[in-house]
Amino acid sequence: MIIRSAEFVTSAVRAEQYPTTGFPEVAFVGRSNVGKSSLLNKLVNRRQLARTSGHPGKTQLINFFSINESLHLVDLPGYGYARVSKQQQATWGPMVETYLQRRSQLRLVVQLIDLRHEPSREDKQMNEWLRHFGVPLLVVTTKADKLSRTERDKQERMIRRELQLSAPEALIVTSAGKGTGIEDVWNVIESYTVPGPESALLK
């Protein structure tokens, strides 16, 4: 994937604040601090296009990024971070669920899981919720650089078992630090977003 342009478009909480361009969208979901913004940056080769932080709870709004003026990558706020305010916890659910349920140009959801840990209860709930609503789903494990080769394989098997992912293409192991798996993630994204008159722009 050749990135000719990657730009922040807007932040939104409610549906009427979403961009009105009809570009196909790919959204990134996962627990706070799992590496959603870092993966997005690595995909587009821009260091801090989406802001990242060592402290969970960095991304608090739905952030839309336009890629090659033909595709939106959507950075969603993370779940499972207890230390945000009660008000923020209460708005997270409707904000993210409304987006995932109602956004008609949403083509693919990438769910991020930390390769070092067992999927949390919320990871499993989100996974089941997405499957229930029939949203095309790709599971991506993050921070592979923090594990040895043997540990990676073991953790991948465990996560596949826990989330009942049998198809080989259902999970990709990545590292935003090292660039592992980035090309594979693009291949999946392109397979869900390319069709249509704008397809040539994505090449």
Ligand SMILES: Nc1nc2c(ncn2[C@@H]2O[C@H](COP(=O)(O)OP(=O)(O)OP(=O)(O)O)[C@@H](O)[C@H]2O)c(=O)[nH]1
């Ligand atoms: N070693 C390593 N660290 C990573 C990787 N991806 C992300 N991190 C680190 O993990 C921390 C959180 O990354 P973010 O990308 O901000 O996480 P997020 O999921 O966007 O978090 P929220 O915005 O809070 O939901 C940062 O300190 C990143 O540098 C990776 O592949 N390898």
Ligand SMILES: [Mg+2]
């Ligand atoms: Mg973030």
